[in-house]
Amino acid sequence: MSTGHTGSRSAVVHIENGDAPGPFLIVCEHASNHIPPAYGTLGLDGAARKAHIAWDPGALGVARRLAQNLDAPLVHAGVSRLVYDLNRPPSSAGAMTRQSESYVIPGNQTLTPEARQKRTSEICLPFHDALHAEIARRMAIGTPPVLVTIHSFTPVWFGKPRAVEFGIIHDADPTLAKAVLAEAKARTGLDCRLNEPYSAADEVTHTLRLHATPYGLKSVMLEVRNDLIADPVAETAMADGLTPVLSAALRACTQEVAA
Secondary structure (H helix, E strand, O other), X not given: OEEEOOHHHHHOEEEEOOOOOOOEEEEEOOOOOOOOHHHOOOOOOHHHHHOOOOOXXXXXXXXXXXXXXXXXXXXXXXXXXXXXXXXXXOOOHHHHOOEEOOEEOHHHOOOOHHHHHHHHHHHHHHHHHHHHHHHHHHHHOOXXXXXXXXXXXXXXXXXXXXXXXXXXXXXXXXXXXXXXXXXXXXXXXXXXEEOOOOOHHHOOOHHHHHHOHHHOOOEEEEEEEHHHHOOHHHHHHHHHHHHHHHHHHHHHHHHHHHO
């Protein structure tokens, strides 16, 4: 079942499998390339609005399948990262970036403080309020969730090919990330690397830092190279391969704590 928040929030945040009892909570901040009509096209042509700068291609398909396989809730965004990047703090220039890779974003060049505040109020706050509510509800009943955020990255960045296929990124606590890395190396044929192609130093762990780190929740950010999830069949295959990786990694962390 898919549920979205009513009113203006419905285009910003969507919650699926909200009552799923599994230990994981899946998040996909860059699920959509939708630009609400109020923002026009941000001055971009159709090709740019479909490019990786506008969203994480394939990430939502992987996230949905993982949520299904793991019996987990999924919280995902309905607005392009170019309007507001939900994995960046409001103070960051990257929250409403003026340039992404080689693409200049005309609609973000001369934002006033009032315009930045408006986007933050209309997009950032509803999304993170909804995610926090899901976390708080589970914590209140004694089942604190394991937070997993799903992203994809382009195989070529500024003309340079990337060999890494699966990146595992952590915020302050590396425990789950290291366990996922070990299980992925053992169970998949992917080129798996810790804190590549990004790390917390690149401001990419905002969601983990905001929602997991303060509560001591187990958490990890997963980055899949988007040429490996270029269609629904590939998305499903990737998620099915990562499902036992996540389950085994969580078991390993739990056993380590128990020991």
